[in-house]
Amino acid sequence: MQTPTVTFVTLGCKVNQTESEAVAQLFRQEGYRVVDSGEPADVVVVNTCTVTNTGDSKSRQVIRRMIKANPESFIVVMGCYAQTAPGEVLNIEGVDLVLGTQDRNRILEYIEIARAAQKPQNAVHHIWKARDFEELPLLEEETRTRATLKIEEGCNQFCTYCIIPYARGPVRSRRPENALAEARKLTEAGYKEIVLTGIHTGAYGQDLGSQWDLTGLVRELVHISGLERLRLSSIEPMEFTPRLIQAIEESGVVCRHLHIPLQSGSDAVLARMKRPYTLADYAELLQNLRAKLPGLAVTTDVIVGFPGESEEDHQEALDFVTGCEFAGMHVFPYSRREGTPAARYPGQLPNAVKQKRVREMLEVARQSQERYKCHFVGQVLDVLIETVDEAGTAFGHTGNYLEVSLPPSDAERTWEAGSLVWVNLKAEHLGLS
């Protein structure tokens, strides 16, 4: 019998990428061969996104394109868009199975059910009824440098611009024993760095009773033998409790890099976004963290052009963000998402205004990042080498997430992907002219 084949097309964020890879692993365990998306395959999986309205239409386009290119294949659509609009997806002729953002570990079972029934199946359930974290197979990359460890799914915060709680459901935390077991497997396989990820990672433990929270998990993880770096991904400002800050401070393993979403540098806008902090809270947090964690890199996300954002609000935001001295920023123009409260807010801004504000915010970001990098010229920092190109140039990151490139002629050492080396940083290593 011929080996069955499966192919994946993934839209959207890093979490989706990771989940597609994990689902691919399930297919491999059942004897499938995973092929590139241009090749014919018995099963085609489209993992969709719904973060913006554009995410929905792009997802529909990709589904139609894959059906057209693979008329004989079994077509599965999963992910956030499928979760929020299963009926729309099922109405696309040629779709055989719709899965949302849960039960992905039962994908092969659902394929059998749909094949036996000889009609398209909707396996999407009400996401707010989901109570448990869904375990998916362990991912291993060839280079074995940095691994992601997903510890949480879902979000209960309902910021007024965000569709994620509707697409991913409530907070579900991974059982600590499972998270720790996977972390041990990763370090045994040679990974030196683990990045904790989730949809709302700082909410870890909310659903596990009073026994576990992010701090408790971090305190256990840092003792895993062979783990050199533990990187916390995005943590909401109000979730930096004194206990968490102390745990970071006491451990040499937790990276001096924190991603703390600001979202707006205007108090009026923050209130309309229903973000539970003020600019003063945020500034105080930065001051506190920097006093305790010297050299700390703080990166952030900022949305500009939120409905009703006046020119004064925007100027206030530019000033506030300048004062924060971020080491890196992701800047997004506000994107109207049907189904969220902010989509119906008055004062929606024209694209031209949003684009102008994005450019101004990006310029602040560029200058802050350059200033941050300059502090480290002449300092000796640890670099985890992630790749080495054919010419022998090595690329990697420091613990505080400076992107570093090391030319082959830099030292009498051969760079090896996966090794942790100490480097006296020069301006050119950091891309500074």
Ligand code: SF4
């Ligand atoms: S905390 Fe993050 S995921 Fe949750 S609603 Fe707000 S922006 Fe969306």
